Amino acid sequence: MIWFKHDTQKRYQYLAEIFQHVRLPYVSKNIYSEFMDRCDFHEEPDVKPFVEEAESYKNYPSCQMEELSSRTRLRQHYDMEKVILVIGYKQRITCTDPCMWVWRFGLGQWYTLNSSPAKLGDGYATCRYGKSEVFFCGGQGKRTFLKFDGLTDTILPCTQMPAARMSHCMVCVGDAIYVLGGTGFQYDKEQACLVEDRFESVEQWRSFESQWQQCGHIMSAVSGATACASGSLILIYGGYIDKNDKEPSDTAQFFDTKTNTCGYLANHLPFRYGNLKSVSVKGVTYILTNSELFQSNCKDESGYNYVQTLKDKFDCQNYRSLSSAMASDGNYLFFLKECFSTRIAMYDETSWDLRRYDIETREIENASENIQFLKSSVSMYTLVVGKSVLQDKSVVQLNSK
Incomplete structure (x- = not known):
């Protein structure tokens, strides 16, 4: 020795x-x-x-x-790995075949997980809880509420939501999960049919209570908005304000989880856009449109600073306007974008690109190109998972075109 x-x-x-x-x-x-x-x-x-x-x-x-003990902490560190988790569907129209994939930084490969939240409907919402868990809820006609455990690759049912929502936002603040906005359907007795109903209510779920309760409302009922947590505030951007989801909104509103109050931020967004993506990193909020990235440095003055266009950074001339995802690990932003090589977007000719944006240097670099693994809108998070869940799993083939 x-x-x-x-x-x-x-x-x-x-x-x-x-x-x-x-x-x-x-x-x-x-x-x-x-x-x-x-x-x-x-x-x-x-x-x-x-x-x-x-x-x-x-x-x-x-x-x-x-x-x-010291040995336990070493074992836990040895058995866990930081990855990017992507949630999406293998099929375009039906929402019956959801899948989850992880990107391993060290190996530069995509792995398919065993778990899949198969009971979700179109327009469901997700949020990260802690470092190793992701929650799913809702979708068209669904009150489903599920928890994914990244250390064991398992999905567990939780208390159902009081009402079915779709195209809503779900955000974690502290130990609580909040559901905001979105649409649902109510039965109209006079017309004897279901009519669309937009939600202004905010509902809260805490793990130690295991039940939902209404805790407030937002200023404008929107669907398809994006939301992120900044301290005790939940910031809600954009979305659609009409029943047919044709008119995008430029509103920027907030919900204060300490006082359960709401309000508008001082300035509107500098654009009207639905299906935005947003994350908050160290007090700065980043908002992603189809091809541009904006940042808001102050929640009080709500000054939106144009960062840069991303079109030239993706090595592709065309993008689908509804298919993108953004996540952060504190130092970098990660973008996942669907692109196609022809003017007419054929789903058999689409692929996905993963890019990494350095917040300090504002440089974007390639992480993974031409990923052929899903054909629908996605959500993405940086997550800590158990290494054991990545063993003997199928690997998504890159550059398969």
């Missing part, structure tokens, strides 16, 4: 090999004894927490180690 003294990489590799195979939150005395006997670098600072844990177990051999 002399090579341990001079090769730091092999030392850390040996540590990982020992601790990754232990699935319980504690380890046996034999494991630590072997570690102490074989490794003569136990006085190094990086190894000190493990040695202290081993000594405490040695002094109390009849007890088990604490669940939140």
Whole structure:
């Protein structure tokens, strides 16, 4: 074992090999004894927490180690990986075959997950909860509310929404999930039929309560808007204000989750557009249209600063106006755009491109081109998932055209 003294990489590799195979939150005395006997670098600072844990177990051999131990934290870090999660459909019209894919940064490959929220309807909403969970809700005629666990690749049912919504927004603030706007259908007794109903109400769900409750309303009932959290505020941009979703709105409104009050931001959007995408990073809100990226630096003054056009950065002349997604990991923005090579958008000739935008340098670079895996609008998040869910999964072929 002399090579341990001079090769730091092999030392850390040996540590990982020992601790990754232990699935319980504690380890046996034999494991630590072997570690102490074989490794003569136990006085190094990086190894000190493990040695202290081993000594405490040695002094109390009849007890088990604490669940939140140094070894547990190492195992959790070793078993988890940061990825980009993409949610979409394999089919164009029907919403019965949803799928989820992940982009692995280190390997540069797309993996297909086993789980799929098959009970969702057209116009459903998603939001990230914490670092490893994504919630789904609603869709046309659906009150469904589901949770995806990224560490185990499983989907679990949760308390259904009070009313079916579609084309609505769902945002997580703290430990609460909020559903805002969208459309539904109510039964008209006079006409004896279902009529479209736009929602102004805001509904809240908390995990420890496991129930929905109405907590307020927004200023303008819109469908197809985009929303993101900025501190305690939920910022809502754009959407459609007419019943047929033909007239896009330039409104910018907010909902304060601390006071359950709402209002308009000082300025309207500098454009009228539906199906926008937005994220908030370190107090700055980024809004993506079909080909341009805007940012708002101050929620009070609501000044929208044009960042840059993205058309020249995607190496493609044509884009579908309704198919895009945006996510952030705190330092970068990620764009997923559907493009086609002909003037007439044929779905058999479309592909998707993934780009990464450096917030500091404002440079866009290629991440993955010509991805042939879905034909519908998508949502995207950066997520921490379990490495075990990525083993033996099918890999999406790139550049398949």
